[in-house]
Amino acid sequence: MSFSVNVLAKIAIELQSGIGHQDRFQRLITTLRQVLDCDASALLRYETRQFIPLAIDGLASDVLGRRFALEAHPRLEAIARAGDVVRFPADSDLPDPYDGLIPGQETLKVHACIGLPLFAGQNLIGALTLDGLVPDQFDTFSDEELRLIAALTAGAFNNALLIAQLENQNILPAAAPAFEKAAHTEMIGLSVGMTQLKKEIEIVAASDLNVLIGGETGTGKELVAQAIHQGSARSANPLIYLNCAALPESVAESELFGHVKGAFTGAISHRSGKFEMADKGTLFLDEIGELSLALQAKLLRVLQYGDIQRVGDDRSLRVDVRVLAATNRDLREEVLAGRFRADLYHRLSVFPLLVPPLRERGEDVILLAGYFCEQCRVRLGLTRVALSQRAHALLLTYAWPGNVRELEHAIHRAIILARAERPGDNIVLEAHHIAQQGAPERPVQESQSVAPTPNLRHATEDFQRTVIHQALTQNGHNWAASARALDIDVANLHRLAKRLGVKP
Structure with a gap:
């Protein structure tokens, strides 16, 4: 099969016409699968030594949640390094990342596989993978025709990424050099609740507001805190974690604010607390509802005035710390019951976030x-x-x-x-x-x-x-x-x- 000018023009129009649509990536991959007549196809975004599926057709839906690290998938690494069309022999020794992931064909291996790296200028931004169950399925396509498809797809894909970036900062065009080290936290999910949560995280991350993260146990509140910190101007500085529920009352104040030598039995040297360690960065207080009322009062003072006192020290230290707090309790109910200070609750919940249950x-x-x-x-x-x-x-x-x-x-x-x-x-x-x-x-x-x-x-x-x-x-x-x-x-x-x- 050869592509006529009319066919290529139709492909280009189809690819570009859908880039502003909500399901732009799915429309793009569906068009390509129909034109190229393959059993499965995937559009992958490249980011920090891994490929992230953005749209799939003919593959199991759980593929969208998988993250394909290059070091674990030699075929995808070959595509990332190639810079051109990659055709894998039907008897290739390299494992195919989609083997067993075509619905109804869990026991069959993919036989025909082509990888098309996608570039914006000199930067790798993604890849298009085409798979078939018949060994010679793509033999009718010349490399030149596939390069044209890759160029058209890369242009539409890059435009779609730029549009998505304007709508949702969680989808970024990969303009960084290839093969860098991953350094960010990703929250998996495309549901309405998670999409809304990600947008709220973007909004509050850019500010310096304190945030109260609510949600049931096991929903991923710590990931939310990490995402807020990484999206903030403080991201180059520490994110310090403290589980308030695991703090014995006898050492809780020292853990938070530090102590000086001789402050109590066993204090054999000066010790910095979590607030000092988080200076210029972020402090994440998990299970904040477990703090005693006495410690809540001292925490409120830090939030109000920005200074701390080590245990056993009369001097005050200035700290610049953003506080993120998490709880699986309803703190409004705790306030009404007298177990949580109302003034601290209002200080923490300037911008509340709720993580939806699974x-x-x-x-x-x-x-x-x-x-x-x-x-x-x-x-x-x-x-x-x-x-x-x-x-x-x-x-x-x-x-x-x-x-x-x-x-x-x-x-x-x-x-x-x-x-x-x-x-x-x-x-x-x-x-x-x-x-x-x-x-x-x-x-x-x-x-x-x-x-x-x-x-x-x-x-x-x-x-x-x-x-x-x-x-x-x-x-x-x-x-x-x-x-x-x-x-x-x-x-x-x-x-x-x-x-x-x-x-x-």
Whole structure:
């Protein structure tokens, strides 16, 4: 097949006509897939040594949540370095990042693969990948024709990125040199709630206001704090973290404000507190609702006057610190109950943010599952980790009372279970791998907003027993070999097995 001038003109018009539309990236990739007649295609944005999917067609929806690090994906690294059309042989030894990620074809490998790097000037801004299940699927296209497609796509893509940058600063054109080190926090999610949260983060990050971040446990409040700091003028200075819930009352004041030598028994030297450490930067106070009323009063003074006193010192020190605070409590209710100071609440909540629970984020659960699958795949050295269609359905129907943190742990445990069930480096997560951990196999009824929460300790112990039994079975009841398979010290495995009743 050869492209006529009319066909190329039509492609150019189609690509440019959709760049101002809300689904501009999806329109672009759908057009290209139709023209090039491939089984799967993806438009990837390049950023800090990784490719981030912006639009896909013919691939599992969880691919949108995956982040493809170059060092973990040699094909994508080859595309990033090539500067021209890359055709991979059907029998290439390089693993394809999309193997098993075409719906309904989880056990089949991609056979035909072409990569088109996309440039804006000399800067790599992304890539277009074309995949087919037939080895000679793209042989009719010449390199020159594919270069034209790449040039047209790169122009439309760069324009779309610039438009998106104006609308949403979270999508940036990659104008930095290729192969730099990643240094930012990304929040995965395309739902309405997450899109709104990202916009609010952009607005408040550019200011110097204190921020109160609310949300249920496990929703990712610390990530929000990191994103605010990274988007602020203080980003070159420290972001200091302090968990107020983990602070014993006896040392809390010292942790916050520091102490001088001899201030109390055990104070053998001067010590800086978190406020001093965060000077010119940001202090993130997690679980702020756990602070005692006495410490709340001292924290309020710092926010009002910008000075601190070390424990045992009469002198004041000036500090320039932006305070971000997080809580899973309703601090307005805490104020009414007398457990939180109203004046401190108003100082902290100049710009409140609420992180939505996972059950309200719709398809975000699939993107996050894909993200965690890819993370675990790299960590465990697996060739691929795919989600079956039934696993997709289960993920969407469970209410996730533990939110993103519960989902992350569920995916990691499911991969361990799947690998124990069928050893190898090609993992397909089925619904039962996830359901074994407490997620219901049956859909949540529409009238239910939250699924019943299992007893966490009992569920954890049941899971540990299952994994230990499976490891012993796979390793001929050899405890040392089972410990190696579970990546645990053999003595610790014996102790754990005794406590769980697996071993007399």
